[in-house]
Amino acid sequence: MKNDLYELTRTRRSVRRYGSEHIDDEIISEIMKVALTAPTSFGHKPVEYVVVRDKDMIRKIGACKQMGGSQINGADAVIVVMVKTADKRQAEFWIEDGAIASAYILLAVEQYGLGACWVHIRNRMGQRGTSDQEIRSLLGVPDGYTVLNLVAIGEKGETKKAYTDVDLHTENVHYEKY
Ligand SMILES: Cc1cc2nc3c(=O)[nH]c(=O)nc-3n(C[C@H](O)[C@H](O)[C@H](O)COP(=O)(O)O)c2cc1C
Numbered sequence: 001m002k003n004d005l006y007e008l009t010r011t012r013r014s015v016r017r018y019g020s021e022h023i024d025d026e027i028i029s030e031i032m033k034v035a036l037t038a039p040t041s042f043g044h045k046p047v048e049y050v051v052v053r054d055k056d057m058i059r060k061i062g063a064c065k066q067m068g069g070s071q072i073n074g075a076d077a078v079i080v081v082m083v084k085t086a087d088k089r090q091a092e093f094w095i096e097d098g099a100i101a102s103a104y105i106l107l108a109v110e111q112y113g114l115g116a117c118w119v120h121i122r123n124r125m126g127q128r129g130t131s132d133q134e135i136r137s138l139l140g141v142p143d144g145y146t147v148l149n150l151v152a153i154g155e156k157g158e159t160k161k162a163y164t165d166v167d168l169h170t171e172n173v174h175y176e177k178y
Pocket of ligand 1: 012013014015016068071117118119120121
């Protein structure tokens with residue numbers, strides 16, 4: 001049976017090495033349009049993004065994560081995914097809201113044949129404080145937001161095998177009863 005979305009999701013793999021191709025701002029803007037359609041709890045739309053293209057700033061953001069942050073250094077764009085957590089009512093599902101939007105970004109990137117990787121920030125440490133605090137301070141993000149993760153994007157600099165039906169953990173799906 002035709003399943004366009006499965007074709008996209010099985011091809012998407014985490015890409016951590018990038019080529020030097022420059023991604024048009026227009027493509028980034030189309031990717032962000034997809035993110036903005038992601039569902040959010042109660043439709044509060046509490047997820048905000050900083051799109052970073054400046055290479056020096058990308059390197060500084062990477063340094064805000066002690067372990068593994070430098071993997072974003074070769075990316076052509078980094079999307080900082082943050083959620084408005086000041087309002088407790090809107091913040092109940094902040095992780096879910098940010099994660100769904102990030103997954104949308106990962107799929108949108110794959111649609112353009114580009115590579116991407118989720119780089120985790122929540123509960124990670126930077127040089128002096130938490131990664132979240134250090135990234136918000138670098139980017140001038142006001143209080144009341146929490147950074148969940150980054151999505152690093154670039155030309156695919158490594159080839160990864162697409163998933164096929166045999167890779168799927170079909171035993172994880174239960175019908176009617178466990
Ligand atoms: C919540 C979450 C956190 C992740 N954190 C990182 C990370 O900090 N660094 C990284 O390189 N990959 C990270 N990943 C990517 C996973 O390692 C990757 O999705 C997994 O190994 C499966 O590989 P695939 O994406 O190619 O299917 C994260 C993924 C998720 C969903």
